[in-house]
Amino acid sequence: MIAYLLRRLVWGAVTILGVLLFLFWLFVLYAQPEDVARRALGEKAPPEAIAQWLVNHGYDRPAVWNPEAPLDTRLFDHLSRMLRFDFGASDADDAPIAARLRSGIGPTLGVTLPLFAIGLPLSLALALGVAFFRDTYIDRLGVVVCVLAMSVSILLYILGGQFLLGKLLRWFPISGFDPDPGLALRFLALPVFVGVLAGLGSDVRFFRTVFLEETGRDYVRTARAKGAGDARVMLRHVLPNAMIPVLSAVSLTIPFLFTGSLLLESFFGIPGLGSITVEAIQNNDFATLRVMVYLGALLFIAVQVATDVAYTWVDPRVRLE
Amino acid sequence: METHVVVNVAIAASVAGLVIGVALLRRSRHTREQLGGIGRRRPVATLALALYFAVAVLDSISWRDGAGAAEPRSIVDRWFPADFAERSYSAPLADVEFYGGAPLAHPGAHWLGTDILGRDVLHLALGGARVALLIGGLTSLLAIPLAILLGVVAGWFGGRIDDTVFFLLSTLASIPSLLLLVALVMVLGTGAVQVCIALAVTSWVSFCRVSRAETLKLRELDYVQAARALGASHARILWRHVVPNLMHLVVITFVLTFSQLVLSEAILSWLGVGIDGSWGQMIDQARDELARDPVIGWNLGAASVALFGLILAVNRVGDAVRDVLDPRTLRELQ
Amino acid sequence: MSDLLAVEGLVTTFPGRAPETRIPVVDRVDLRVARGEALALVGESGCGKSMTALSILSLVPKPGRVEAGSVRLAGAELRGLPATALRRIRGARIAMIFQEPATSLNPVQRVGAQVMEAIALHERVSGAEARRRALALFEAVGIPDPEARLRAYPHQLSGGLKQRVMISIALAGRPELLIADEPTTALDVTVQAQILALLRALAADTGVAILLITHDLGVVNEIADRVAVMYAGRVVEEGPRASVLGAPRHPYTQGLLRSMPSRARPGERLAEIPGAVPAADAWPPGCRFAPRCAIAMDVCRVREPEATPLAADAAARCHALVTP
Ligand SMILES: Nc1ncnc2c1ncn2[C@@H]1O[C@H](COP(=O)(O)OP(=O)(O)OP(=O)(O)O)[C@@H](O)[C@H]1O
Ligand SMILES: [Mg+2]
Numbered sequence: 001m002i003a004y005l006l007r008r009l010v011w012g013a014v015t016i017l018g019v020l021l022f023l024f025w026l027f028v029l030y031a032q033p034e035d036v037a038r039r040a041l042g043e044k045a046p047p048e049a050i051a052q053w054l055v056n057h058g059y060d061r062p063a064v065w066n067p068e069a070p071l072d073t074r075l076f077d078h079l080s081r082m083l084r085f086d087f088g089a090s091d092a093d094d095a096p097i098a099a100r101l102r103s104g105i106g107p108t109l110g111v112t113l114p115l116f117a118i119g120l121p122l123s124l125a126l127a128l129g130v131a132f133f134r135d136t137y138i139d140r141l142g143v144v145v146c147v148l149a150m151s152v153s154i155l156l157y158i159l160g161g162q163f164l165l166g167k168l169l170r171w172f173p174i175s176g177f178d179p180d181p182g183l184a185l186r187f188l189a190l191p192v193f194v195g196v197l198a199g200l201g202s203d204v205r206f207f208r209t210v211f212l213e214e215t216g217r218d219y220v221r222t223a224r225a226k227g228a229g230d231a232r233v234m235l236r237h238v239l240p241n242a243m244i245p246v247l248s249a250v251s252l253t254i255p256f257l258f259t260g261s262l263l264l265e266s267f268f269g270i271p272g273l274g275s276i277t278v279e280a281i282q283n284n285d286f287a288t289l290r291v292m293v294y295l296g297a298l299l300f301i302a303v304q305v306a307t308d309v310a311y312t313w314v315d316p317r318v319r320l321e
Numbered sequence: 322m323e324t325h326v327v328v329n330v331a332i333a334a335s336v337a338g339l340v341i342g343v344a345l346l347r348r349s350r351h352t353r354e355q356l357g358g359i360g361r362r363r364p365v366a367t368l369a370l371a372l373y374f375a376v377a378v379l380d381s382i383s384w385r386d387g388a389g390a391a392e393p394r395s396i397v398d399r400w401f402p403a404d405f406a407e408r409s410y411s412a413p414l415a416d417v418e419f420y421g422g423a424p425l426a427h428p429g430a431h432w433l434g435t436d437i438l439g440r441d442v443l444h445l446a447l448g449g450a451r452v453a454l455l456i457g458g459l460t461s462l463l464a465i466p467l468a469i470l471l472g473v474v475a476g477w478f479g480g481r482i483d484d485t486v487f488f489l490l491s492t493l494a495s496i497p498s499l500l501l502l503v504a505l506v507m508v509l510g511t512g513a514v515q516v517c518i519a520l521a522v523t524s525w526v527s528f529c530r531v532s533r534a535e536t537l538k539l540r541e542l543d544y545v546q547a548a549r550a551l552g553a554s555h556a557r558i559l560w561r562h563v564v565p566n567l568m569h570l571v572v573i574t575f576v577l578t579f580s581q582l583v584l585s586e587a588i589l590s591w592l593g594v595g596i597d598g599s600w601g602q603m604i605d606q607a608r609d610e611l612a613r614d615p616v617i618g619w620n621l622g623a624a625s626v627a628l629f630g631l632i633l634a635v636n637r638v639g640d641a642v643r644d645v646l647d648p649r650t651l652r653e654l655q
Numbered sequence: 656m657s658d659l660l661a662v663e664g665l666v667t668t669f670p671g672r673a674p675e676t677r678i679p680v681v682d683r684v685d686l687r688v689a690r691g692e693a694l695a696l697v698g699e700s701g702c703g704k705s706m707t708a709l710s711i712l713s714l715v716p717k718p719g720r721v722e723a724g725s726v727r728l729a730g731a732e733l734r735g736l737p738a739t740a741l742r743r744i745r746g747a748r749i750a751m752i753f754q755e756p757a758t759s760l761n762p763v764q765r766v767g768a769q770v771m772e773a774i775a776l777h778e779r780v781s782g783a784e785a786r787r788r789a790l791a792l793f794e795a796v797g798i799p800d801p802e803a804r805l806r807a808y809p810h811q812l813s814g815g816l817k818q819r820v821m822i823s824i825a826l827a828g829r830p831e832l833l834i835a836d837e838p839t840t841a842l843d844v845t846v847q848a849q850i851l852a853l854l855r856a857l858a859a860d861t862g863v864a865i866l867l868i869t870h871d872l873g874v875v876n877e878i879a880d881r882v883a884v885m886y887a888g889r890v891v892e893e894g895p896r897a898s899v900l901g902a903p904r905h906p907y908t909q910g911l912l913r914s915m916p917s918r919a920r921p922g923e924r925l926a927e928i929p930g931a932v933p934a935a936d937a938w939p940p941g942c943r944f945a946p947r948c949a950i951a952m953d954v955c956r957v958r959e960p961e962a963t964p965l966a967a968d969a970a971a972r973c974h975a976l977v978t979p
Contacts, residue, residue, distance in 0.1 A: 011491070018492030023504075031508045135717050147640075151580070151633035153587050155604050156625050163611050216716070218758040224714055225753075226773045226824060227746035229738070236772075240763050255497050262499060263588060281503055281592055293504050296497040304495070316763055316808040 005309065012305045019297040024078050027290045033059035039284035040091050057091065057287075087291045092283035097291050100276060107177055108272030110188050111195065111264060112257045119196040119203070120250065126200070127207030132234055134212060142204070149201025158267050161194035175269035191268040195261060210245045214238045244315050251307035255299040259292065328455070332381040335458030338465075345568045359641045366637035373631050376447055377454035397447050402427065407439035413619050434619040436606065446623040449600040453631055455513060456520065456586050456596065457579045463521035465528050465571060472532025473559055473567075477540060486533065490526055498523045502585060506594045513596045516589060523585075524578050531574050535567040569646040576639035580632045587628065600624040657730065659864050660711070660749075660832055662686040665724035667703075667710045671936055679722070680935045681706045682888035686866075688832065693858060693865040695875040695896075697911070698885035699932050704868045705754070707885070708834045711866075712749060713741055728832070747777040750825035754837040756817035760809040766820045767805030773827035792823035796853060815846035822853065826861070833858075836868045851877045872915050876900065884908045887932060887943040894969025904971040907944045942974065950975055 037053045038045060045053075054060045058077060066073045081088060087097040130142035166174035172190040214220065215238055223237045265274030273292065280288035311318045360367045376397060383395035407426055410419040416428035425431075433442035475486035493501070505519035539545055539562070548558050590601025607621030665684040668677035681703045688694045696704050710721045713733070726733040728748060733741070745751075753759040761769055770789040774780060780788070786805070793801035796819040809817055818838060825833055835854065839847035855878055858865055867878055875882055875896065882899040884892040884907065892905040903909045910928040930947040933939065939946055945955040954974050963976045 014488065015491050015495050018488055019496060022492055022496075026504060026508050147636050148633065151629055151636050153584050153601075153604070153625075153628055153632070155587055155591055155601070156629075159604070159607060159611060159621070163616075167611070218753060218755055219761040221714060221716075222753065222759045222821070222824070223761070223772075225712060225745055225751040227742045227744075227776045227828070228772070229742055237761055237764075241761070244763075259497055259500060262503075263591065266592075277500070277503070278592060281507060281594065284507070286507065289504055289507060293496055293500045296500045297495045300495045300497060314763070317810045 001312065005305075008305050008308045012301045015301050016298060019294065019301075020079055020082055023082075023290055023294055024075055027286050028074055028078060029063060031286060033057075036091060036284070036286050057089075082291075082294055088287060090280075090285050091287040092280070092285035097288050100288075101273065101291070101295075104271060104273040104276050106179070106272075107184075107270045108259075108265065108274060109257070110184060111191050111261065111270055111272065114188065114192045115195040115199075115261075116253075116257060118192065119199050122196065123200055123203035124207055124246070127204045127211055128234060128239065130204065130208050131211035131215065131238075132230065134215070143208070146201045146205040146208075149197075150205065152198075152201075154198045154263060157194050157198040158263060161190060161197070162267070165190055165193070175267065177268075177270045187268070187270070191261075191264045191270060195264050206249060207242075207246060210242045210249075211238055214242045217241070240314075244311070247307060247310060247314055251303050251310075252300075254303045255296050259296045259299070328381055329383070331455065331459055331462075332378060335454070335462055336378070338458070338462050342568065342572065345565050358645050359638060362641045362645070363637050366634040366641075369630060369634040370638055373450050373634070374454065377450040380448055380451040381454070395451075397451075398444075401441060401444050402430075405430075405441050405444065407431070407435045409435070409439050410437060410617055411435045411439070413442075419617070433623045436603070436620045437610075442603075442620050442623045445598070445603060445620075446600070446627045448598050449603065449624065449627055450631070452513075452586075452596050452599040453583050456517060456582050456599075459514070459517040460520040460524060460582055461575060461579075463518060464525035465575065468525040468528035469532045469564065469567075469571065472529040473536045473563055475529075476533040476536025477555065477559060477563065483533075486529070490529055490533075493522070494526050494530075499585070499588065502589065503592065503594070506589060511594045516586065516594070516596050520582050520585060524582060527574055527578060528571060531570045532567055535570055536563055539563050539566055573639075573643050573646055576635065576642050580635045580639070583628070583632060583635075600628040604628070658687045658727075659690045659692075659729055660686070660688040660866070661725075661727045661730075662707075662711065663725045663727075665707065665710055665726065666722040667706050667715055667719060668722045669719045669935070677720075677722070678936045680719070680888055681710060683724070684885075684888075684890050686883055686890070688864050688866055690831070691858070691862045691864055692880045693867060693878050695879035695882045696866060696868045696885060697870060697872065697875055697882060699870055699911075701932055701934075702885045703888045703935075704870075704885055705836050708751065708836050708866065708868055711834065712745055712751060714745075714751075743777070746773055746825075746830070747828040748830055749832045749834065750828060750830040751834040751836065752818070752821045752825045752838050754840055756814055756821050756841065757809075759821060760817060762809055765806055765808055766812065767807075770805075770820065770824050770827055773824045777828045788827070789823070792826055793820075795826070795857070796820075796823045797849075798823070813846075814842050815849065818842060818846075818850055819853070822850075822857070826857065826863075829861075830863060832864045832866065834866045834868070837870070838867075839874065840869075840871075847874075854878060872900065872911060884911070887938055888935065889943065889972065891944065891973070892969075892971040894965065894971075895967060898965070898967055898969050904965060904969075904976060905944075905973050906948050906950055906975070908971075910947075942972075 033054055034050060037050045037057075037059070041049055041053055051060075058074065061077070062073050064073055064075045070076075080086075085098070087101070089095060090097055090100070126142075130139050133139045133142075162174055165171045172193075173187055174190075175187075177187050178184055211234075215233075219241075220233055220237055223233050228236070259273055259277070262274040262278055264270070265272045266278040269275075276288065277292045279285070280292065380395045380397035383393040383398065385393040405427060407418065408423070411417070411425055411431055411434055412419050413432060413434040414429050415425065415431070415434065417424055419434075431441050431443070433446065435441055436445065471486050471489075475483040502519050502523050505522055506516055509515040509518060545558060545562050548562055553561075586595055586599055587601030587604060589595040590599050591605050593605075595601045595605075601624075603620055603624035607617075607624070610617035610620060663685050665681055665686075666679050667681035668679045670676070671678040684703075684707055686694065686696070686707070696707065698704050706715060706719065709715045711726050711733070713721065713736075715721055721734065724734070728744065733744065736744075760766060767786070767789055770792060771782075771785040774785045774788050789805060790801050793804060798804050798816060798819050804812070804816070804820075809820075812820065818841075822838075833854075838854070839850050842850060851874060854865065854867075857863065858878075865878065867874070869875060879896045882892075882894065882896050883890050884899065884905065886907050892899060892903065892908045899908060900912065903912055907928070914927050928947055933943070933946070939956070940959075941957045942948070942951070942955040942960055945951040948955065952974060958974075960972050960974045960977070962970045962972045964970050965976070
């Protein structure tokens, strides 16, 4: 068990290194610094300004190999700063990235935590219900609705939700944010609602498949032969077993809690990490984007390792191996 | 080289790739007649898909009328009159402009109205099919062969090669895909080919993973072992025995990935880095149109319905393909 | 003596390959089990033994379905009972153990909890009482160190122990009838013998009647009072163990016995029945065994034989018995 966790930790570390190298290649080697500078300063910037910008942002140093000072390279700089969470300044406006991210975490969690806390139980409950009525019209109808719902682009959920609930019915403010908790709730309700709705189709369908797979297993037959009723079989036997595949599916979506839903945030004007990312895209701010990608991957890897620990808790079979 | 020539070549290559894929599939243990069953199981979705495909192909074949013509026009373009544009918005089948009421050049002829630049919405919506095909086709063409090659080689030879491929896979898989996609497009620059390359980088992981896992299984099978014992070369075994027998999984993965690709492009369009002429772009424009008063909905409506129809058809056919070709393995592999 | 279980004309079907068709996998099966008696249901793989057992408890997996017939427990009809009434019978009056102990236990629940659930489902007992009963059951089925084993998860137990847990789950509700579907097939030979001995001892102690499903005639010899032989969905011969195994009348039963290694004389080639059991959608008209039968006559291929009563509470379904 300890060896297993150690192995996973090593895997995580190696993967983080891989991600960092990939980002280095993509943002530092592949993207020409002159292009980045020109995008930041404008096409007609004088060459001196560009040169100065490159010096200011450390782009003038050797990329990988510096015979005089082996540690004074952009690769080393990139690795050490990313690992120390020293993210430096934005390419677009020279504001410190770390501070901006800190200010974005709150609003992002304001959207994604309720989204997660409502969406996951809701889709699990709906899936359990649909699976409970398997091979009936309710089940078939449920599947059709799911397929229809998951065929709609998230853009349409956002537009439709905002138009219908915000503009026509005027239940919610169309967009915006206020850090005051009482007001924030009003602003967050619509994006959370739209986000839950948009994810429901594919989630319910996936969880239904998981549940149905479990209901076909031998131990379910045993439970029935004992005299357990349908509800008991579902809640006491199928659900705990289904938690194993559910856990791994859910773990894949957790990083999104922090990176935020790019679309929801930017569209509803919530100043979270997602909006920061979208701004970075629009401003050609490579430095910020690189940090966001790195943090997203870091989180993903951390969650994967954490999930492996959680498995030992959900699945007794993993515990001793 | 001129764009329309490039597109023609790309479409030809996509269709050729499709043919090769189907040919490989026919050599597999999984028979052809099973694939035929899909049309019978999902007649409407299959027909809809065929229509989308036909429109997309027809819109991809374009040529210039003589040296004097400014723009090459595709077969679909030729369904519409040559100068089929207005100055600005007009409602569906309207005789006058939506704002101001000036008379139209083609009164009552724009079935779905026109957009802000006066372009015919029906024409634009049909053109979106071509972009969708380009996204699916070019991306697959870039991603699938390489993914199969790496996956099969990694699974077959194991050892260091496998470690390397696995490292590559888990590295790419651990970057949240939308962020990776956006980062790639930013660095590569916008444009159809760049977007497809970015989509290929984000989507090859699943193809490679499936190929690798299935190769690991196939490697142990008797007939593959027998071919080895008979002294067949690695390349021959892989090409004759391994690749054909995992093609069905590749097909399923393709169908399941396709809708994701198209939906991802729509998101990219929304973020301003999509492909010109896609439905995503039309939807993106509608952001402003819904805020106008009175609301302009036909542009959004046409793009949404076209996008929804395609994704729905692909999802329906995808389910059938999975049921027919392989009810179980894929879930175990993922 | 009235029968504890009486199955008559039981038909269970699955959808056929063509749409809207249904194929019987259990076809007009009659079975009787008296109180305290052990009936063995024998037949080759795929002949419908498990489906017969599941039909009795209304546990046929979808899309299968019991189409016709009656299942009476101590005279009371079980078919058509509402779900709640059926639940009170399952586990409490009829219990079942399955072929695969490895997959038949809930992998994420401690085995003690699974036994206690079986107790609590049918009686209002306190947690401590349920635990005490579970412990007693574990002792009764010969699980060593029962106290510790209550807290074990299934994957921590050997196959034999898992099957003992399954048996204690089955006994938890003090059933009158125990259906055991190939309880030893998945186990090692030595463990098989132990489990059979356990079942025999339990039957003697508690007076529970047993419907034992098997394709192993050796197992039949160990336990059964009576034997029913199934072939392609139908019962072809039935009777007391001594007469069915000692003087089989149906050519299929004879073939089965001849193909048993323990019956063969040294040096003699083991006899085998030519061909294989046809699939349920390919049953021949007439007698279903005719294509594989050495003594098949013309009539066998046309008309299905009636059950012919034989001496001492036995019957067989063969034309050769009527028109020799
Ligand atoms: N889910 C199903 N769908 C279709 N046919 C089925 C299904 N389950 C069982 N059958 C059919 O029912 C028939 C009887 O199956 P059953 O499990 O009762 O056989 P068995 O005698 O118990 O065999 P075994 O010794 O292998 O357990 C088989 O021919 C099988 O093809
Ligand atoms: Mg069976």
